[in-house]
Amino acid sequence: MLRRKEGDHRGVLCVTDAFDGPRGDGPSGYLHLEEAGYLAGLRYPKRRGDYLIGRYVGKRAVAALVGEPDPAEFRIDRGVFGHPVVRGTARAGVQVSITHSGSAAAAVAFDEAHPMGIDLEQIDESRLPTLLRQLSGDERALVDQLGLPLLEAAVRLWSARESLTKAMRTGLTVPMPLLEVSAAVATVGCVRFEFRNFFQFAAMTVRLGAYCLALALPRYTRLDPLTLPAGTLGSPAEVRLG
Numbered sequence: 638m639l640r641r642k643e644g645d646h647r648g649v650l651c652v653t654d655a656f657d658g659p660r661g662d663g664p665s666g667y668l669h670l671e672e673a674g675y676l677a678g679l680r681y682p683k684r685r686g687d688y689l690i691g692r693y694v695g696k697r698a699v700a701a702l703v704g705e706p707d708p709a710e711f712r713i714d715r716g717v718f719g720h721p722v723v724r725g726t727a728r729a730g731v732q733v734s735i736t737h738s739g740s741a742a743a744a745v746a747f748d749e750a751h752p753m754g755i756d757l758e759q760i761d762e763s764r765l766p767t768l769l770r771q772l773s774g775d776e777r778a779l780v781d782q783l784g785l786p787l788l789e790a791a792v793r794l795w796s797a798r799e800s801l802t803k804a805m806r807t808g809l810t811v812p813m814p815l816l817e818v819s820a821a822v823a824t825v826g827c828v829r830f831e832f833r834n835f836f837q838f839a840a841m842t843v844r845l846g847a848y849c850l851a852l853a854l855p856r857y858t859r860l861d862p863l864t865l866p867a868g869t870l871g872s873p874a875e876v877r878l879g
């Protein structure tokens with residue numbers, strides 16, 4: 638439940654790291670014919686696997702939001718920026734954001750009145766130097782003060798930024814400094830980030846085993862972190878900069 642002063646919205650989040658759907662050729666139980674056609678044109682096994690698991694979680698999330706019993710009845714197309722576009726549901730104005738990472742994927746379905754974006758990142762030590770290079774001085778101070786392992790804090794911040802760019806449909810094509818985080822509030826299981834230049838949005842992050850999940854949403858929306866998948870976090874902390 639996405640709580641707003643002017644009225645609530647609903648969203649559905651679907652996450653899996655145990656995809657047991659078909660990865661081979663041909664239409665599967667949940668793909669629309671046009672999706673199966675797109676899959677047939679994909680040559681690389683990794684891209685095929687990503688597409689399949691991404692469509693799987695995306696379609697389950699949309700189906701649950703709109704009450705569509707057969708996920709093969711509607712489709713998730715690609716928009717001009719590569720973003721997912723829902724077509725063919727009985728209810729209009731439904732959108733979805735999709736992410737895949739390692740063997741896992743996540744998607745959030747929502748109404749177009751309430752834009753959102755999602756990202757899933759592996760907490761991978763080898764990425765730490767690259768992640769730290771992307772941080773501003775203020776952001777580095779912020780991750781240091783969160784009371785989390787440095788790697789986890791840096792991945793959460795990065796993932797928050799990426800989820801924001803999904804909500805905005807730009808992806809990471811904008812200059813990195815524009816995506817700077819200005820505040821982070823940690824509660825048990827969740828760190829919520831705010832952005833210096835995109836103050837309309839916030840991003841909530843949770844840890845899921847070896848992954849970090851980030852959900853960007855309008856800043857004044859209240860989402861109970863306990864409704865997100867359970868995670869682990871050290872002692873609660875609040876850090877505000879600038």
Ligand SMILES: CC(C)(COP(=O)(O)OP(=O)(O)OC[C@H]1O[C@@H](n2cnc3c(N)ncnc32)[C@H](O)[C@@H]1OP(=O)(O)O)[C@@H](O)C(=O)NCCC(=O)NCCS
Binds near residue numbers: 692717720799
């Ligand atoms: C979009 C982006 C942030 C995705 O990050 P990633 O680490 O590659 O991958 P993720 O698994 O987290 O997300 C991939 C999914 O994001 C979605 N996506 C792609 N582009 C998107 C965009 N511009 N806005 C919102 N969502 C987008 C898609 O659903 C995609 O999965 P799919 O291709 O299976 O449908 C990154 O690829 C990027 O910045 N790309 C550049 C965007 C670009 O060049 N667009 C063309 C401009 S003309």
